[in-house]
Amino acid sequence: MKAFLINPPGPYCRAGSRWPHRRAIRSVGIDYHPFPFGLAYAASRLRADGHTVSVLDCIALGMPVEALAEKVREFKPDIVFMETSAPSFRRDVETMRAIGRPCVAVGAHATATAREHVQAGFAGAIRGEYDQAVTETLDLLPRPWLATKTSPATEHAPLPVRLDDIPWPAWDLFPMEKYNDPICRGRSVTVLSSRGCPHRCDFCTLAPYHGEHDYRLRDPKAVCDEIAELIRRYHPDEIYFDDDSISLNRKHVLGLCEELRRRRFGLPFSCMGHATVAHDVLEAMAAAGCRAYKFGVESADPDVLRQIPKAIELDDVVRTVHDCRRLGIRTHATFVFGLPGETRESAMKTIEFALHLRTHTLQFAIATPYPGTALYERARNKGWLVKEDWSDFDPAAESVLSYPDYSAADIAEMHALAWRRWQWHILTRQPGTLFHHFRNAYRREGAAGLVRLGRYGAQRLLAILRSRR
Ligand code: SF4
Structure with missing residues (x-):
């Protein structure tokens, strides 16, 4: 079968993050992208089980929903796995509708609100660690950990106990330089x-x-x-x-x-x-x-x-x-x-x-x-x-x-x-901390990183000076 795995678009830090949030970039102006381990392990699981897999981390790639929908149309997947989160939920539902393929929600928010996902139009929602459960989900048949329109999920997906037996993440399907x-x-x-x-x-x-x-x-x-x-x-x-x-x-x-x-x-x-x-x-x-x-x-x-x-x-x-x-x-x-x-x-x-x-x-x-x-x-x-x-x-x-x-x-x-x-x-x-951030921005992004961080620093400084008046 053909499966598409997605970290859907939007101004969020979602897949790979323990505290999904809007990308306010409040602390140091750094463009933080955690590696989405759940999606990467799920991709390698599906591939190891003989399925054809495509992945798009739309946040790391800065890809809008229209471009994502186009990619999905080209690939014609049988099923899409999409990581959702609380702050991005409304937008994730819009993305699911724009895609127009059977879509299964995964991740911590899908675990906690599986029924709500199904009511919003997802074909299913996996409760619990999903990366090794994806193959069994492809047919969308009832499983105790898969919520669908006809069956509520009452359990968590079985935990992979021996982590060393799991295939390594499918790094080649992800923009590794972005993380x-x-x-x-x-x-x-x-x-x-x-x-x-x-x-x-x-x-x-x-x-x-x-x-x-x-x-x-x-x-x-x-x-x-x-x-x-x-x-x-x-x-x-x-x-x-x-x-x-x-x-x-x-x-x-x-x-x-x-x-x-x-x-x-x-x-x-x-x-x-x-x-x-x-x-x-x-x-x-x-x-x-x-x-x-x-x-x-x-x-x-x-x-x-x-x-x-x-x-x-x-x-x-x-x-x-x-x-x-x-x-x-x-x-x-x-x-x-x-x-x-x-x-x-x-x-x-x-x-x-x-x-x-x-x-x-x-x-x-x-x-x-x-x-x-x-x-x-x-x-x-x-x-x-x-x-x-x-x-x-x-x-x-x-x-x-x-x-x-x-x-x-x-x-x-x-x-x-x-x-x-x-x-x-x-x-x-502690000016050494500033030096650390500028050096890091330069190492990662070159002069563009210095300019971005400089602008951010100037904005913050103005805000601080205003608040101290
Ligand atoms: S339960 Fe969560 S917040 Fe508490 S120590 Fe463990 S990882 Fe940290």
């Missing part, structure tokens, strides 16, 4: 050494999407075989591990570091992990070439952390950043405003903590109760949801949560203040 994580230097290739996370933060979409027992690890040797192939094909400057949290299993991360050292790839790597890491693990990571480390703190209010619940101690976070600095590892921390229990005072505390943490870069988001998460259910039950249209569920734009003593407007104000304070901070106290 980057802003923390990486120059051109990077992205790889997964694990999937899922054993923690259960109530705002996180991971567990609702993957299902129970979602945390799975790969063999470090298999991971390094894949890296060797990526290096051979794409000659990157850096490797990026896009694991949900690479550092949670001590044995795994130490084994991976040992294998990376043994292979001598001669490339640095960056990764996303837990906010607190043992000193000897960080030492092993640094020795294996770790150049930058990202982690989520979310809040500096212990009561908020308890409510989420996020199992970190703020003193340990400070120590992790200190250890990273000492070992020459750059750090990037993420914070969220508007989580349950937050007040204006505790939000101010979070801003002060974030600035004093002295990470190299930061990210501030607005708490968004994506459907399917525990936070969504809690917000509905407590009457905290002030908007119900999925288009408004955008952690880079506005709050759909409003608490009796802490309104959506308060949350948006604290979020905007955090960005302004951070941008003023790097301008006056």
Whole structure:
């Protein structure tokens, strides 16, 4: 059969992102495109099973819906798999209608709102990790994890347990030069050494999407075989591990570091992990070439952390950043405003903590109760949801949560203040961060990157100066 896989058009960061949002490009003006692992693994699965596959990542390619519809008409697929998200849902439905072929929705939003997708006109919606379930979906016959007009989905698609048995992502079908994580230097290739996370933060979409027992690890040797192939094909400057949290299993991360050292790839790597890491693990990571480390703190209010619940101690976070600095590892921390229990005072505390943490870069988001998460259910039950249209569920734009003593407007104000304070901070106290962003923009895009970032910087500076009057 012929299958078309799509990351549909629109100004969004969707497939490959854990927090789909509109591309506000608020932080550093960087054109961030995560590698869409779900689509890439699904493409390789279908190909390995003997099907003809075409892929379009319309966001990475900047392709409008008319051009996509034309490509679909030319290819004449039997079925289209489309990754959807909450903020882009309306637009995704329009794209599905423009395509005019049987379309199956996939991803975290399709998992949480499978019935709504079918009611909107999708031929089906897969609940759960879809990349290895696509072949079984081609006939659109009833499956417990496939919602259609005639059958609701009651389960998640079976989780692939042995990740090393899965064919490598079909990189050749994707515009590999477009994918980057802003923390990486120059051109990077992205790889997964694990999937899922054993923690259960109530705002996180991971567990609702993957299902129970979602945390799975790969063999470090298999991971390094894949890296060797990526290096051979794409000659990157850096490797990026896009694991949900690479550092949670001590044995795994130490084994991976040992294998990376043994292979001598001669490339640095960056990764996303837990906010607190043992000193000897960080030492092993640094020795294996770790150049930058990202982690989520979310809040500096212990009561908020308890409510989420996020199992970190703020003193340990400070120590992790200190250890990273000492070992020459750059750090990037993420914070969220508007989580349950937050007040204006505790939000101010979070801003002060974030600035004093002295990470190299930061990210501030607005708490968004994506459907399917525990936070969504809690917000509905407590009457905290002030908007119900999925288009408004955008952690880079506005709050759909409003608490009796802490309104959506308060949350948006604290979020905007955090960005302004951070941008003023790097301008006056951490100019090295600016240099890092300009150097990265030049490495990726040449002079055009410098101009784009320069324009963005000038706009931000004007906004900050106006707000300080
Ligand atoms: S630690 Fe991170 S990845 Fe794990 S559940 Fe919490 S937010 Fe999600």
